[in-house]
Amino acid sequence: MKLLVTGGAGYVGSVVTRLLLDAGHDVVVLDDLRTGHAEALAPEATFVRADIADVAEVLTPDSGFDGVLHFAALIAAGESMVRPELYWTVNTVGSLALLDAARLAGVPRFVFSSTAAVYGNPTESPIRETSTPLPTSTYGATKLAVDLALTSMATAHGLAAVSLRYFNVAGAYLRAPVGERPGVALGERHDPETHLIPIALQVAAGRRDKLQLFGDDYPTDDGTCVRDYIHVEDLARAHLLALAAAKPGAHQVFNLGNGCGFSNLQVVEAVREVTGHPLPVEIAPRRSGDPAALVASAERARADLGWTPAKPALPEIVADAWTFYQEQVLGGAAS
Numbered sequence: 001m002k003l004l005v006t007g008g009a010g011y012v013g014s015v016v017t018r019l020l021l022d023a024g025h026d027v028v029v030l031d032d033l034r035t036g037h038a039e040a041l042a043p044e045a046t047f048v049r050a051d052i053a054d055v056a057e058v059l060t061p062d063s064g065f066d067g068v069l070h071f072a073a074l075i076a077a078g079e080s081m082v083r084p085e086l087y088w089t090v091n092t093v094g095s096l097a098l099l100d101a102a103r104l105a106g107v108p109r110f111v112f113s114s115t116a117a118v119y120g121n122p123t124e125s126p127i128r129e130t131s132t133p134l135p136t137s138t139y140g141a142t143k144l145a146v147d148l149a150l151t152s153m154a155t156a157h158g159l160a161a162v163s164l165r166y167f168n169v170a171g172a173y174l175r176a177p178v179g180e181r182p183g184v185a186l187g188e189r190h191d192p193e194t195h196l197i198p199i200a201l202q203v204a205a206g207r208r209d210k211l212q213l214f215g216d217d218y219p220t221d222d223g224t225c226v227r228d229y230i231h232v233e234d235l236a237r238a239h240l241l242a243l244a245a246a247k248p249g250a251h252q253v254f255n256l257g258n259g260c261g262f263s264n265l266q267v268v269e270a271v272r273e274v275t276g277h278p279l280p281v282e283i284a285p286r287r288s289g290d291p292a293a294l295v296a297s298a299e300r301a302r303a304d305l306g307w308t309p310a311k312p313a314l315p316e317i318v319a320d321a322w323t324f325y326q327e328q329v330l331g332g333a334a335s
């Protein structure tokens, strides 16, 4: 297939691009590099540096795309609470521009990076796709708006749409060089980093003094927030399955997680064990918009997509993130 990947210089989009190319697809990456990294771009993909607001210049009626995979977004829930206008513009207005261009270009398939943040404070755990979404953050709301738009586009225009609601993505895609084939290392490098595991690794590597945990008075076993961590490689494989399973006129929604929650303090312990380094922790006040616990039921993805995670264990996820961090970020300096 000829596929347009928005946000393909980012963490998840770069790994999915790698797998799409390896599966023989023809990929055009559109990214304005506002948070992405040029070195994460796959050399075999065609790269267009542009804002998704201007996507109609690439996604023209004669461009012949068979599908769009839409990752480009702003992703920091905390920032979305203080700069909501930015999040609505990039995440929702930008996605609507992309959907409109896709409709005018007759693109049949659309796979969207949605998020567990659409559920807000869920009323069940693990969370199924039938749970009523009620986001507590602006970020979650901007993503839910796109999910709702996709349902409309599928119903009205026959789009084959899939929303993948990721829980906490972590780990790295690491492939050793084989003969002439170069090695690949794609991992998380947000700046500023807002995700727990990469921040904890920065502390373990001595690049930050301490790790701040936001709140220890949540209604969870140890009072810290509970999240479901999914390896980026497992998540990426689900996108290829979703492309194949997309059905004209239907909008399918799948949660992607491991069905297992870890508290922030449990993650800290896993990072201490994997790295062998001390990890000072400071408890800070709660952050606005943070739900207490988000754990996925991914039964639907398993049943309908045939998706099975290959690396569900937290220590393995942390170990891959640590390998990436040492090799790519520290240049092999830490041990």
Ligand SMILES: NC(=O)c1ccc[n+]([C@@H]2O[C@H](COP(=O)([O-])OP(=O)(O)OC[C@H]3O[C@@H](n4cnc5c(N)ncnc54)[C@H](O)[C@@H]3O)[C@@H](O)[C@H]2O)c1
Pocket: 006, 007, 008, 009, 010, 011, 012, 013, 030, 031, 032, 033, 034, 035, 036, 037, 050, 051, 052, 053, 070, 071, 072, 073, 074, 075, 090, 094, 113, 114, 115, 116, 165, 166, 167, 168, 169, 170, 190
């Ligand atoms: N990382 C996670 O844990 C997580 C969890 C749930 C959902 N998601 C979703 O997955 C997607 C990818 O997340 P990520 O962690 O890879 O983020 P990322 O910041 O690493 O990647 C986003 C990419 O989109 C690009 N981009 C942003 N706005 C753009 C615009 N207006 N025009 C063109 N390019 C633009 C950035 O330059 C970057 O390369 C996002 O849609 C996010 O909401 C991520």
